[in-house]
Amino acid sequence: MRPVIDLNADVGEGFGRWTLGDDDALLDVVTSANVACGFHAGDPSIMRRVCARAVERGVRIGAQVGYRDLAGFGRREIDVGPVDLAADVLYQLGALHACATAAGGEVAYLRPHGALYNRVVWADAQAAAVVEAARAFDDSLPVLGLPDSALLRHAVRVGLPTVLEAFADRGYRADGTLVPRSEPGAVLTDEAEVTARVIRMVRERLVIADDGSDLWLSPRSICLHGDTPGAAELARRTRQALQDNGVRVEAFA
């Protein structure tokens, strides 16, 4: 039986006059598009356009929810209380839902962005708030996240489907956490290395950690980055390499 993997990337991260990344090129590669919902990036016009293009290509639409922080692009942790956070997430889900259904699609999953992504790895109250919003929106909405995160634990607790992801170009520690961006080895840029790692993650469910040991992973989705120069091209080659190595690239939702 052929192994199967989903490829996800962030899209729709411009705002008004400002653009970021090459959405069209990424949408030609990925099977799942994390669409920014307007709180940290994205605006209603961009959301409609990206949803329409995702639907045209058969790409699944996910809600890239974040803190209310356009000035910080959602990358600054905010001590928002759980009731407000849940409301903020629900609001974003609904806004994207309207854009997606107007384009003939739907919101197929949720994936937090930036500082919220990192915070709900460990912070129970915020993780529970995100999950409460997801469940209130759709009690069978898949949640895409980091293995062993508080987010996925809370999703399991309330019966939401969970989807594990791995990062194509990030260094791992032996305990499964990511090498922080402030340290060497956090981000891999060599194309051959990245594609080889991704193929091994998917076929053997192993990745080499920064101490040289092998780490077991079991991703159903691989996160590709889209906002660096050459990112779309690297994403395209990663997909090609997976297919050349007998991997079926297919959305999870």
Next chain:
Amino acid sequence: MRPVIDLNADVGEGFGRWTLGDDDALLDVVTSANVACGFHAGDPSIMRRVCARAVERGVRIGAQVGYRDLAGFGRREIDVGPVDLAADVLYQLGALHACATAAGGEVAYLRPHGALYNRVVWADAQAAAVVEAARAFDDSLPVLGLPDSALLRHAVRVGLPTVLEAFADRGYRADGTLVPRSEPGAVLTDEAEVTARVIRMVRERLVIADDGSDLWLSPRSICLHGDTPGAAELARRTRQALQDNGVRVEAFA
């Protein structure tokens, strides 16, 4: 057969730390609540709370959509292009939809707010944009607005149900337009006069215009104002007067 009328008012118009009007008192009186959707007023937490209370009381939830202008409370006309305006309205509809359905309700109608309300009385491009968004969201969504407005004409054109409203406390001209707020007679404050006018509007479908002539109206809903001191009490008495005069107060949607 008893005449029937809906009573609508704006609610949920606070933002964060700031409150406006007495939502709970108004929700005890109206049959339809125009809930602000976060672009000119309202925030996700307020929207969830107001939706929950509306559902508890059996009050219908409408989308009070407006320009993206918190600083101006949506009261300043903005030359937003039709594509962006439609996307902004769709986004707001979706956001409210998520809050309403999470509370066990639904978005039952759309009513523009403030400067957008006034603009779509005459401006075809913006009226068409609002209607496009409403139809994209739900192709049977009722649109509540001013008789003879471009908004309702466009709604009719695409097959959306339209609902006519009249204003309890605003002066009318003989041609059916409102006396501008900058002129005397724009706003009526005498309780007996307001309730008498409302009863006559509903029972006889007539209101006296500012030139003394009788004007024919055919409202299915009466708009009550909620953000002035004593507004909720005036609303309560208006409802009581209607019921005392044999009028059935009932939502249109």
Next chain:
Amino acid sequence: MRPVIDLNADVGEGFGRWTLGDDDALLDVVTSANVACGFHAGDPSIMRRVCARAVERGVRIGAQVGYRDLAGFGRREIDVGPVDLAADVLYQLGALHACATAAGGEVAYLRPHGALYNRVVWADAQAAAVVEAARAFDDSLPVLGLPDSALLRHAVRVGLPTVLEAFADRGYRADGTLVPRSEPGAVLTDEAEVTARVIRMVRERLVIADDGSDLWLSPRSICLHGDTPGAAELARRTRQALQDNGVRVEAFA
């Protein structure tokens, strides 16, 4: 020699259509007005109006700087980096400077608001950032804050004047920190108790802590709260009680 004290309070904390507190009543009582600068509350029109009224009454204008978070009223801690935070604070100082000088006044001091106030009590990087901005704006700008805070330490380090404040209605612990708002005894509401405490703070430089011990304080300013019902009246009586007890009420700057 008569003891002297400044009274400060937050003013100008509305936004657009929304108001908060009774600015005019507070400006009749305080000697220093902490004017919100538009990032967490306040807008340019409010700032001009409040500055004009402060100048009319001889009240000193201080910059109530905060996180960029209107939705959270600046009460949510944000992990903004020091370079961005310093720029945000400098921007707010300049904006208020223009409003104050246009009214014939000036920015006489800086006082952080809300979550930023609490954070710079202990967080060196953010405290240093606020101080860098203050110094870049005016290298003799007084900084008003909590005794023993990182904020005042950094201000001293770069040669800015520091001004110590005490709270009229907050409970203290024996170590000089405030009783957290989540605990009993955090906020005092009995008028007689509040005024007696304030008089003792100013005349004897002592306040009773929550364990019954006496705590030494040396405030040059007392912070009065303005956004609760009856706040302006309590402020007025506190000022009267101070004057009746031989204290001179006078701004520090």
Next chain:
Amino acid sequence: MRPVIDLNADVGEGFGRWTLGDDDALLDVVTSANVACGFHAGDPSIMRRVCARAVERGVRIGAQVGYRDLAGFGRREIDVGPVDLAADVLYQLGALHACATAAGGEVAYLRPHGALYNRVVWADAQAAAVVEAARAFDDSLPVLGLPDSALLRHAVRVGLPTVLEAFADRGYRADGTLVPRSEPGAVLTDEAEVTARVIRMVRERLVIADDGSDLWLSPRSICLHGDTPGAAELARRTRQALQDNGVRVEAFA
């Protein structure tokens, strides 16, 4: 006597994570930098950085003030009332003043942006509001704008210096107004044509209008555009062509 001209361009028009144009390249060419002040583009960190680089290069700093509309990049006309508009402009002037003076510079002039620029060509109330703010900020602040505009008329009325500008790459009508962007001939892209026009504008004070007639202009500054691909290079060549033709390139303020 050698003719003299200033070259101005918009800079600092990014926001947070988003960038726009090549500020560094433009700052190497222009003598006056119109720095966005945070209401339609720009943020405090960008403003500080751009001001520092302008000061290093001896480029004069101007306040590029606009409507409060990040989502629309200040390109949508807003019916903001004159009191609020004046306050918004004063706030922006003060914010930039703090950034400029912290960098060792100053705000040397004001130039409205986008829809506000176009509106104050004809709208008296908004033009008077912008001028009121400029005067309140600094009663000798030069105002840069379109000849015959309401803006400059009001500036003259209150005694502010006015500076006339012409556009390097925009088509003109015989009456001196610009060909609207929606019409052919609105924007010129041929480098040789653009530089030849600019040299003629400066040396002969003439430009050919779209009906073939000669139009008299008297610019003290030429506006170069910076946000299109190749814009900085075209700006550089325009400056070079001016200097090669005996024109002194020098700021007006």
